[in-house]
Amino acid sequence: xxxxxxxxxxxxxxxxxxxxxxxxxxxxxxxxxxxxxxxxxxxxxxxxxxxxxxxxxxxxxxxxxxxxxxxxxxxxxxxxxxxxxxxxxxxxxxxxxxxxxxxxxxxxxxxxxxxxxxxxxxxxxxxxxxxxxxxxxxxxxxxxxxxxxxxxxxxxxxxxxxxxxxxxxxxxxxxxxxxxxxxxxxxxxxxxxxxxxxxxxxxxxxxxxxxxxxxxxxxxxxxxxxxxxxxxxxxxxxxxxxxxxxxxxxxxxxxxxxxxxxxxxxxxxxxxxxxxxxxxxxxxxxxxxxxxxxxxxxxxxxxxxxxxxxxxxxxxxxxxxxxxxxxxxxxxxxxxxxxxxxxxxxxxxxxxxxxxxxxxxxxx
Numbered sequence: 327x328x329x330x331x332x333x334x335x336x337x338x339x340x341x342x343x344x345x346x347x348x349x350x351x352x353x354x355x356x357x358x359x360x361x362x363x364x365x366x367x368x369x370x371x372x373x374x375x376x377x378x379x380x381x382x383x384x385x386x387x388x389x390x391x392x393x394x395x396x397x398x399x400x401x402x403x404x405x406x407x408x409x410x411x412x413x414x415x416x417x418x419x420x421x422x423x424x425x426x427x428x429x430x431x432x433x434x435x436x437x438x439x440x441x442x443x444x445x446x447x448x449x450x451x452x453x454x455x456x457x458x459x460x461x462x463x464x465x466x467x468x469x470x471x472x473x474x475x476x477x478x479x480x481x482x483x484x485x486x487x488x489x490x491x492x493x494x495x496x497x498x499x500x501x502x503x504x505x506x507x508x509x510x511x512x513x514x515x516x517x518x519x520x521x522x523x524x525x526x527x528x529x530x531x532x533x534x535x536x537x538x539x540x541x542x543x544x545x546x547x548x549x550x551x552x553x554x555x556x557x558x559x560x561x562x563x564x565x566x567x568x569x570x571x572x573x574x575x576x577x578x579x580x581x582x583x584x585x586x587x588x589x590x591x592x593x594x595x596x597x598x599x600x601x602x603x604x605x606x607x608x609x610x611x612x613x614x615x616x617x618x619x620x621x622x623x624x625x626x627x628x629x630x631x632x633x634x635x636x637x638x639x640x641x642x643x644x645x646x647x648x649x650x651x652x653x654x655x656x657x658x659x660x661x662x663x664x665x666x667x668x669x670x671x672x673x674x675x676x677x678x679x680x681x682x683x684x685x686x687x688x689x690x
Contacts, residue, residue: 333385333681334397335378336362337429341421346410348402348417354430355381355397358684361428362398363388363457363629365435366418366442368411372401383600383622384629386677390659391626392651393633398430406437415442419449427454433632434458440467457632466635466644468628474508475645476627476652477598481513481572483656484594484619493517496570498592500524500562501577502551505598505625507542509574514538522565524577528552529560531568566590575602587611597621608670620670622677623659627652 334355341350351374354362364384367377377399385397400422404414415438422430426446433456434443443456444463459465466472482492495518499506502525510520519535527550530536536554544553552559566573566582567589575581576598582590587607594617597603601621603611608618627648634644655676662672 329378329382333382333678333685335381338374338378339422339425340374341418343417343421346413346417348404348414348421350400350402350418350421351377352400352422352425352430353377353381353398354425355399356385356681356685357396357398357429358681358688359389359396360394361396362430363395363433363632364397364399364430365433365458366400366402366415366438367436368402368404368406368409368414368438369436370403370405372403374401377401380600385681386674387622387626388629389677389680390623390655390673391630391633392655392680393630395431395629395633399435400430400432411438411442412445415445416449419446419455423450426450426456427452427636431632431636432456433628434468440465440469454636457635458628459635464635464638466631466639466641468504468631470631470641470644471504471508471511472627472631472644472648473625474505474510474598474627475512476630476648477505477509477574477576477596477624478512478516479627479649479652480619480624480656481509481518481574481594481596482516483653483660484596484617485571487657487660488594488617490571490593494519495572496521497572497574498522498565498568498570499574499576499598500565500581500602501575501599502541502545503577506574506576509576509598510541511538518572521570522560522568523551524562524565525551526562528562529565530554530557531560532557568592572596574598578602580604582611583607590616592616594619596624598625600625605670609668612668617660618669619656620659620673623652623656623673626655
């Protein structure tokens, strides 16, 4: 079994549905701050160990975000390309119904979207049964771009911390999915220069800066950012060695590692993806004087949006809360890191203090 300590996990529930063949697991890591919040991922090879680690990460992310949610996560063992998603999601909802929403509140994750969250809410006849639902069901779907907006806010704070401004800052973004597109949109609207963006086909690089609308058009019409007119196309790995102010890994895990960390020439890394750098590698990078804004603070816009949806807030209120909480908590982490010397350790110290305080108040 994965790590078990004073914080959790509190519960591991494995479920199976004979009719659909659905196999799933829900891990409730810690509920001291509130019901466990975390998405449902659907993968043929998802494991209990993986879900346990993700549930724990949600505990720290939600604590750092300053919202009354604990940490949880679910996994459904299925091939999203071939399975009857609606039947499987409805079966899963029925099996974990006793936990929802008082102990566990699901949301979208890998291979699940607002549509699947809608199935859960409909199956349980409860609009509070999931977040990230369609707008027609009172949802604030992730398609609004809350995570990318939060990443852009964390980037702004990080630049201030190293004595720079967003206006004129050079940015390289790995990945041009939901998070990458909205991060690019907001940063460019504030005057940042997006000089490189990558997708599965390679890197679109333009020293003078890429226009956001033209990037979106190239992706929509040609299926890749590398179709951007006049750009220089580079191999995907070259993105991480570019001399930029900010490098934003926003797609895959462990993309910055022992093999390429010495090539990084950015002044700052903002982690938009989950675990894009192993923690030991983060520490080595920071020893070189490169600031790292960890994923558990930088990409918390999605969970903050989930909280606003859960309490019935509006889209406008959601963006306001994402900005307020990401800005204040990123500043707090960076101030603490000056004393500790490591941003990950500073973030975890603050998160654990908040959870431990709540546990003591509840007399765990």
